[in-house]
Amino acid sequence: MMIEINYFINVLIGGLVVGFIYALTALGITIIYGILQIPDFSHGNRYMLGAYAGFLAASIAGNMLEISYIAAILAAVAVSALVGVLSYLLVYRRLLDAPHITSFIAAIGLLMLLEGFALAVFGPRYQHIHTPFDYMVLVGALRISAQRLVILLSSIATIAFLFYFLKRTITGIALEAVAQSPIGARLVGINTDKITLIAFAIAGALAGFAAALIAPITLVYPIMGAELNLKAFVICVVGGLGNIPGAIAGGLVLGIVESIYGGYFDIRWKNLVAFGILVAILILKPEGLFGKKERRA
Amino acid sequence: MNWKIVCPTILVLALLLPLTGSSYAIRISTLFIIYTIAAMGLNIIIGYTGQASLTQGAFYGLGAYVSALLVLNGWSFWSSLVVAVAFVAAVAFLIGLMTLRLKGAYFAIATLLFNVIIYEIVDKWDEVTRGPRGLFGIPSPAIEIGGVSISFSGTQNFYYLMLAVLVIMTVLYWIIIKSPFGSIIVAIRENELLAEYAGVNLTKFKVASFVFSAIFASVAGAFYSAYIGSIFPDITSFVNSFAFLTAVIFGGAGTLAGPFVGTAVVTLINEVFFTLAQYTVLIQGIVFLLAILFMPKGVMGTYYSRKAEKGGELPKRAIMGKL
């Protein structure tokens, strides 16, 4: 009995860990969608490039695990944020006046470009980022990997910090303002271009952080972004595109469901079940589980 | 450009191509034809109806799988083709019914999800599809005329077969676009609300054009499996959806010749950089982005807007927004 409960808690923690990674990535997509109404399909590849930047930084930083892992995190955050900023400056900003479908198609181009870049530079091989938290800790009767605890705690801290930023700082409030009414924002003197740039930087940084956290467990490879991206996207849609709490809740729910399913049932149909449920939600409740119903105007 | 001269010229050149004796050129041209058929279908739903569908790759792969499975079970290619097309059309009908109420990005994401779902089924249901091991030894199609059997196994024979299929599919494509049906889907693309107030049942027409686009994809897929002889679950992946999308956008979404031009350019790029396999995706991405940024209307779209700027005469169908 005891063992079963412990197994369940472990499955649950596994789900939360993955769920937070999903949530951190989905947050970026939802923030960008809120501001520009673009479904940025290339977002997952910022996450992937962040992971590679972390891998490179860690190899340069040397053999001290503590130092090299910190270097990896910093590099991942910085590079992902930079790629986000450049994506806006070089691509999306030029398409602000074009129909939405153009930006959306450009996102697919960007996705190919970033993935192609990683393939060309790093090849299809799997790379490894080493973590100093490579041991198990005892919490009560539970043995949990320290890296998982680090992921849980730092994700929660990051999300708390994000909420503080959005709700309490004037720049964060301005970011929400631009998402709700770009014209209103300009009327009060907010430079929407600058805010959009900040949004892309934040979205990228969150993805890079998520990548550096999970990379020691899942390894680093070129299509890691594409795999995560799809799920992050669906999470956003389920949470309501542009809805920040929705993205977090959606990420956690998907992570836990996947983990429980994988822990107890035939793993073969895991993805199918996950995507099946998500598409059903999308069709039955297109405004998202947490969204408000809007009338056709 | 006068299409009445250009089209027959190209057709004659195409018929003469095997005289060059280059099996490489024939192989590339055959693949080009297969991809073009799928791209034509995608152009109907994206270019003319204005709905960003991302399921085309799955329909293509599904067409290939259904027909290959039947052929491997002893069916003739032609009856398997009919069943594959009907099956994919039915799947598209159901997916269209479910997704086409969604708008813009939501529709795109929903169709992408269905692509993933179809891929998962093909990849994981190995009792039926043999999963990642793929299907091998798919025989080539053959026909019997008056007791004489002609096999399309040779590169050259298959090329002529595909040329005939291309002509048939192009005529179908042309009929769909040129008929009142084509005008109505353009009306939906240009102003959905107003189209509805012209008494058009939006759902019906959107679903119909989605089904048409899937039919083209499944035909292309079925012939692909017969040509290559082996297929793997990858063929249903959304990577193919993106590839067909690239061709349509590149050629000019919503222009009749767009899928031909776009597929030609994309096939060419792939071949030119074939030796740099590692860089293919990167180069595709760069070219794609540059095209969207500097030529968002694609080759044919840009051609027509230049022509309009210069005051040149546009085709008569331009009155109805069709190019």
Add this chain to the structure above:
Amino acid sequence: MLSVKGVGIKFGGLRALKGVTFDVKEGEILGIIGPNGAGKTTLFNIISGLYTPDEGIVLFKGKTITGMPPHKIVRLGINRTFQTTSLYFNLPVIGNILITLTGWYRGSIFKALKEKNGEEIFEEAMKLLKFVELEELAFTPVKNIPQEAQRRLSIAVAIATKPKLLLLDEPTAGLTLEETDKILEIIKSLRNNGTTIALIEHKMRFIMGVSDRIVVLESGEVIAEGKPEEIVKNERVIKAYLGESYVA
């Protein structure tokens, strides 16, 4: 011909319309007036099937049409124009009519694929353009023609579906007196051809001159209904529409 009975609708917490009841009689021109935000356009959206009301029903020729999608209502014989002119802006003027006629005549998939558009559809389009005096602009892209011409074109697009009841949403907003007169003539000759018309307007003089009857909306409720000469004398109307200062 059309009966609106106890129609009400909510947006979020806001009650945009409540208990709206009135009739449109065959062959008349009914004016609908009221201050900005009174719910006039919402009312048109309900009649033409864009919104389903939370309460009440709409009857057209004795048949309930609430809950029907717009394309079915159009086929029953009601069409409308939009306040912010809605057209196929990328197409030429005549393309707008042709594409509407195509949708109207070939609205089933079978017909759309099988039947061809012949010369007669082109001639019918030209006739409609002549009716609104746009035949000279037939091949100009809509985005390049003046606002006033766009307004007339949107009427032509709506009547291409041969409606028995036409709903016009502020057909003269932003037009000069001269241009307003042109629209007025179109409306009158439409009525003479047997089309019943309901129109939303702001210009008092215009609506008083053209309407047989007038319905006044304020904050989502009908506050008066009657002949123009009765409406101008109605104190509640003057207060709501012209402002406090005009009473007394």
Add this chain to the structure above:
Amino acid sequence: MLLEVKDLHVAYGSYEVLRGVNLEIDYGEIVSIIGSNGAGKSTLFRTISGFIKPKSGSIRFDGEEIAGKSPEEIVTIGITHCPEGRFLFPDLSVYKNLLLGYFTNRRDKDGFKKRLEYVFEIFPVLRERINQRAGTMSGGEQQMLAIARALMPKPKLLLLDEPSFGLSPKLSWSVFEVLKEIKNDTAVLVSEQNASLSLKVSDRAYVIELGEIRLSGKADEVMANPEVKKAYLGI
């Protein structure tokens, strides 16, 4: 002069919406601009506030040329615009809407508190609703919030487009009463369909027709003009 608009031309594509508009506003003035829907009032406002670039002409504010500047720069210089349609932040609280109204001076925390008190005195109902989300308030309250937001940075000039939109006559009247209170700090250019209301509180008025100024003068003179009466006052 606070604002001098000279020979202003604005076009959407080939269609000229403003055809040589001349207009002036002095410190401490309320000026009405009257015209039918589509005459060019909103376009004029949007051009002054920087949302539309003029084709030609000059807009001088406090002696400085501002034509072609971005909306952000123009708010910083001291012109705020309260447009038709309000453009509030519907999911943010009244407090945050007002905080954002003070965005251009965001570092001055004390100044913000003073301005907040000031607008609460003018619109006491907003104080009661301080934590309510803007989108859930009634139309009238939203209109007050929109005006209050535009007053937050203590602008030298307020452009007020259709303030009585969707308001009951009584509420509209109280909005216009407010203008008289603020005009010593903030000059006002107001456009209004219900011209009789706005003319009562205005010092001067312009009549705009088809993108041109047809008539201008003291508010009571304009109101007494028989043609204006006929065309815009509904009598």
